[in-house]
Every structure is written in C-alpha cells, then in structure tokens.
Amino acid sequence: xxxxxxxxxxxxxxxxxxxxxxxYARALTGSQESxxxxxxxxxxxxxxxxxxxxxxxxxxxxxxxxxxxxxKSSGAQIAxxxxxxxxxxxxxxxxxxxxxxxxxxxxxxxxxxxxxxxVAAIMDISASEAAELLEIARREMKQxxxxxxxxxxxxxxxxxxxxxxxxxxxxxxxxxxxxxxxAIDLARKQPPDLILADIQLADKSSGIDxxxxxxxxxxxxxxxxxxxxxERLLTGERPEPAFLITKPYTExxxxxxxxxxxxxxxxxxxxx
Numbered sequence: 201x202x203x204x205x206x207x208x209x210x211x212x213x214x215x216x217x218x219x220x221x222x223x224y225a226r227a228l229t230g231s232q233e234s235x236x237x238x239x240x241x242x243x244x245x246x247x248x249x250x251x252x253x254x255x256x257x258x259x260x261x262x263x264x265x266x267x268x269x270x271x272k273s274s275g276a277q278i279a280x281x282x283x284x285x286x287x288x289x290x291x292x293x294x295x296x297x298x299x300x301x302x303x304x305x306x307x308x309x310x311x312x313x314x315x316x317x318x319v320a321a322i323m324d325i326s327a328s329e330a331a332e333l334l335e336i337a338r339r340e341m342k343q344x345x346x347x348x349x350x351x352x353x354x355x356x357x358x359x360x361x362x363x364x365x366x367x368x369x370x371x372x373x374x375x376x377x378x379x380x381x382x383a384i385d386l387a388r389k390q391p392p393d394l395i396l397a398d399i400q401l402a403d404k405s406s407g408i409d410x411x412x413x414x415x416x417x418x419x420x421x422x423x424x425x426x427x428x429x430x431e432r433l434l435t436g437e438r439p440e441p442a443f444l445i446t447k448p449y450t451e452x453x454x455x456x457x458x459x460x461x462x463x464x465x466x467x468x469x470x471x472x
Contacts, residue, residue: 224307380403422462
C-alpha cells in the first residue's frame, strides 16, 4: 500500500471515530463548545506529529490517548466560569472534590465502552490503577447530587428500565412522557432537575423539540439524550448535546451519564 493510500485510510478512520471523541470531550468538560475545542486541539496535534498514530495502537485508541495527553497537560480544566454563582461554576467546585482521574476513567469505560486495559492505555496508567479508579468513581457516583428526573421515551419497556435505574441511584422520577406535548405538560406540572430524552418519539415528534420548549418556559436544566444514531448529533456543526448515550445502552452508561449531567447545568438549547 502506498503512503498516500495509507494516509487516506487513517484519515477516514479518524473521521469515523471523531464523533465519539466529541461525545467524550463534551461529557468531560460539560459543554459542547469547550469539548469541541479539545477535539480540534487533538486533531491539530496529530497533524503536527502523525507519529502519534504510528505506535501500533488502533486509530481510535491513539486518538483518545492523544486527547488525554492534551487534557492532562492543560490541567484538565472545564470551561472557565466568570459568574461564581452560576450552575456551571458550582459544578466546577463540586468536581474539584472528586478523586483525580476518576471521571475520565468512568466515561471512557462506561460511555465509550473501552475495556479496562484500553482505558489504562489511554490514560497511561496500569490496568490495576484503571480498575481502582473505576471502583472509586462508582462509589463517589452514589454520593452525587440527587434530584427530580423526567423521562421522555415512547418505548414502554425502555422507559420502565431507565426509570428503575434512575430510582436505584436515589433520584425521584417525576414521570414518563411518550410525546412532545405530554413531555411539556409533565414538565409544567413537575419541573425536573434533569431530563432523560429519546430523540424520536411515538407520534413522530421530537424529544429535542420538547426539551427546547421546556427550556423556553422553565429555564435550562441538564439533559441526557438517548439515540440509536449518536453520530447524527455529534457533527460539531451546530448546537448539540453535551451528554449523549447510545441505544442499546447499559445500566452503567445510564448511571454515568446521569451523574455527569447532574454535575453540570450547561446543556445548550438545540435546533435540528
């Protein structure tokens, strides 16, 4: 294979994995803007030093490892908040109390589904250290902020499953809505602290439209979106969610995403 063909193949692989790097970066920083800046910095670092992809690691692993190196060298800063009373600033203060590196390990393993040995490779630590960080993260997660959670999901079995996971975490489920209009009505009656929303609903309405309307009436709250097609919401071309999990999901994914979202209150209104 020629060098040009090989370079083109790697570029295609990076393009395929980039949406998931954005997802990780956004969940880690708590915002689309900050997360996408880190993703761009990762691509720029690889362009300047392509050797980072030539150490025998799969492209996805090398991509996340390069990101982690930049994240660590920057001091692992989430977006700077000028207003100390803002939800984002309070979230940053809360995050400062968490054990170092636990969030990175948890997101890599639970949301991005890297096995423990690959989490260790990305973070440049031993597998035993990665496993310990995951255990600490799960323990601290049980002590995280608790609140009222609204679920927007049209599939009854999935809705009941998510509801059970959320309640086991200690949160109160305010109700389950199957359509946009039902979600808006439910939010008016019982304003939530967090929303878990599917994208496509039973009557062909949109969970995103429902969330946008709720934001307009009641103000912004953290949101975790659930979708079978995450790459459609991870383009970086428009306002997109910071917290996103993929169908089929795992219990660990839901727990991690909900806990991370509760730490932040910076989910942006989206138009699709």
